[in-house]
Amino acid sequence: MPRRTPVRRSAAKATLTREAIAEAALALIDADGLEALSMRRLGTALGVEAMALYHHFRGKGELLDAVMERLLDEAELPVRGSAPPLERVRHFVESYRKIAINHPHAFILLTYRRFNTERTFELYERFLEALADAGFDPPLAARFFRLLGYYVGGAGLADIASRAAQPDATPVSLEKSPPGERYPCVAAVAPHLRVRNLDAIFEFGLDVIFEAMKKAAARR
Amino acid sequence: MPRRTPVRRSAAKATLTREAIAEAALALIDADGLEALSMRRLGTALGVEAMALYHHFRGKGELLDAVMERLLDEAELPVRGSAPPLERVRHFVESYRKIAINHPHAFILLTYRRFNTERTFELYERFLEALADAGFDPPLAARFFRLLGYYVGGAGLADIASRAAQPDATPVSLEKSPPGERYPCVAAVAPHLRVRNLDAIFEFGLDVIFEAMKKAAARR
DNA sequence: ACCTGAACACCGTTCAAGT
DNA sequence: ACCTGAACACCGTTCAAGT
Numbered sequence: 001m002p003r004r005t006p007v008r009r010s011a012a013k014a015t016l017t018r019e020a021i022a023e024a025a026l027a028l029i030d031a032d033g034l035e036a037l038s039m040r041r042l043g044t045a046l047g048v049e050a051m052a053l054y055h056h057f058r059g060k061g062e063l064l065d066a067v068m069e070r071l072l073d074e075a076e077l078p079v080r081g082s083a084p085p086l087e088r089v090r091h092f093v094e095s096y097r098k099i100a101i102n103h104p105h106a107f108i109l110l111t112y113r114r115f116n117t118e119r120t121f122e123l124y125e126r127f128l129e130a131l132a133d134a135g136f137d138p139p140l141a142a143r144f145f146r147l148l149g150y151y152v153g154g155a156g157l158a159d160i161a162s163r164a165a166q167p168d169a170t171p172v173s174l175e176k177s178p179p180g181e182r183y184p185c186v187a188a189v190a191p192h193l194r195v196r197n198l199d200a201i202f203e204f205g206l207d208v209i210f211e212a213m214k215k216a217a218a219r220r
Numbered sequence: 221m222p223r224r225t226p227v228r229r230s231a232a233k234a235t236l237t238r239e240a241i242a243e244a245a246l247a248l249i250d251a252d253g254l255e256a257l258s259m260r261r262l263g264t265a266l267g268v269e270a271m272a273l274y275h276h277f278r279g280k281g282e283l284l285d286a287v288m289e290r291l292l293d294e295a296e297l298p299v300r301g302s303a304p305p306l307e308r309v310r311h312f313v314e315s316y317r318k319i320a321i322n323h324p325h326a327f328i329l330l331t332y333r334r335f336n337t338e339r340t341f342e343l344y345e346r347f348l349e350a351l352a353d354a355g356f357d358p359p360l361a362a363r364f365f366r367l368l369g370y371y372v373g374g375a376g377l378a379d380i381a382s383r384a385a386q387p388d389a390t391p392v393s394l395e396k397s398p399p400g401e402r403y404p405c406v407a408a409v410a411p412h413l414r415v416r417n418l419d420a421i422f423e424f425g426l427d428v429i430f431e432a433m434k435k436a437a438a439r440r
Numbered sequence: 441a442c443c444t445g446a447a448c449a450c451c452g453t454t455c456a457a458g459t
Numbered sequence: 460a461c462c463t464g465a466a467c468a469c470c471g472t473t474c475a476a477g478t
Binding site for chain 4: 441442443444445446447448449450451452453454455456457458459
Binding site for chain 2: 059060062066111113125128138145150152153158160170191193197211212
């Protein structure tokens with residue numbers, strides 16, 4: 001097991017709340033990675049026995065749901081009237097991607113765990129409301145809702161993977177052994193896939209999707 | 221810790237190879253989930269001590285890379301000349317999504333672990349070759365390469381999450397407590413997001429992306 | 441070269457007990 | 460109501476030893 005910084009026992013030891021626990025859990029994940037989050041380590045960080053946490057969460061799954069809610073608090077939900085509907089949606093999607101950038105170890109939770117708490121329903125509602133305001137009927141709203149969700153989830157994860165060090169991987173990497181003549185197309189494209197280009201690539205994909213949305217909205 | 225079927229000790233106990241180990245690992249993941257894959261359980265399944273596996277893989281990370289290669293064997297790579305370039309790409313992307321459907325517990329490996337083995341380079345090469353054949357220069361190929369990768373990765377994960385039971389989640393789910401008047405847009409769209417619609421939704425998103433690719437290809 | 445077995449430092453969770 | 464402490468059934472990996 002790799003790098004895990006010594007856990008700083010909280011001096012304050014304020015009374016435990018779900019919010020404080022989720023906050024500490026996210027801090028631990030941000031610092032040391034998702035695998036480093038354990039009930040024992042989290043307890044230690046909060047100055048408490050691991051089992052104390054079970055008084056606030058039924059188990060680790062519920063704790064992770066609370067961390068997801070904390071993450072989603074950082075997304076800027078579409079607010080009715082603040083801007084034209086599709087602009088609201090785009091801003092929201094861009095803010096969602098920032099969660100991936102700011103919490104590379106935690107973001108994956110948002111892609112493989114279901115959204116099923118009150119606050120996540122609120123997010124869906126604001127998102128779908130903006131799509132309705134843009135003129136999409138429910139079937140079409142469902143399609144663009146999923147398309148955008150797929151895109152921003154996949155982009156977040158892929159960009160994190162591109163940025164991450166992966167010490168446990170099979171040694172031999174694209175950077176170290178240049179593709180050369182065996183992989184000419186890879187060699188030609190690789191320079192355009194550097195980390196510094198990922199923001200522009202993300203926006204390009206959004207352009208493609210929003211172009212289609214504008215056209216679909218104009219058709220009705 | 222949930223359901224883990226008793227491990228069937230292999231009768232044959234053929235000599236250990238990387239391929240046989242990766243195969244058994246994938247079978248274990250398919251049956252019981254990614255968290256159920258442990259070196260100990262895998263050893264037992266193969267009729268061998270856990271430590272024997274370390275003679276073939278440096279650690280669990282390398283083993284997971286081998287499982288990824290096994291998964292990617294199920295993708296149908298674009299083959300030059302078999303069809304027009306964009307059709308080749310679309311067929312490949314659709315076959316990639318089938319990996320998610322067929323290996324819901326393992327697919328996530330392909331989204332958060334980097335591709336950095338020979339066989340994954342081969343996949344990149346065939347993919348990018350088809351994009352080059354379609355007429356895209358390297359910068360544009362890079363953009364559509366990522367766009368498609370984001371989409372198919374995100375779609376695979378999201379569809380898996382939609383289909384999966386999640387016993388450790390916070391109880392209260394969209395299906396159980398109908399949104400009603402608090403979430404009217406969710407209520408309107410939810411019927412169109414049922415599992416049986418996910419295939420059509422995936423194809424809709426591909427239509428959007430390939431429409432843009434056709435237009436971009438025509439411009440040169 | 442390939443595998444074993446004991447050991448080390450971890451996990452999530454149950455359960456009975458304390459205050 | 461909230462927390463502790465011991466216990467149970469697990470982890471990945473190191474290391475020395477066997478063949």
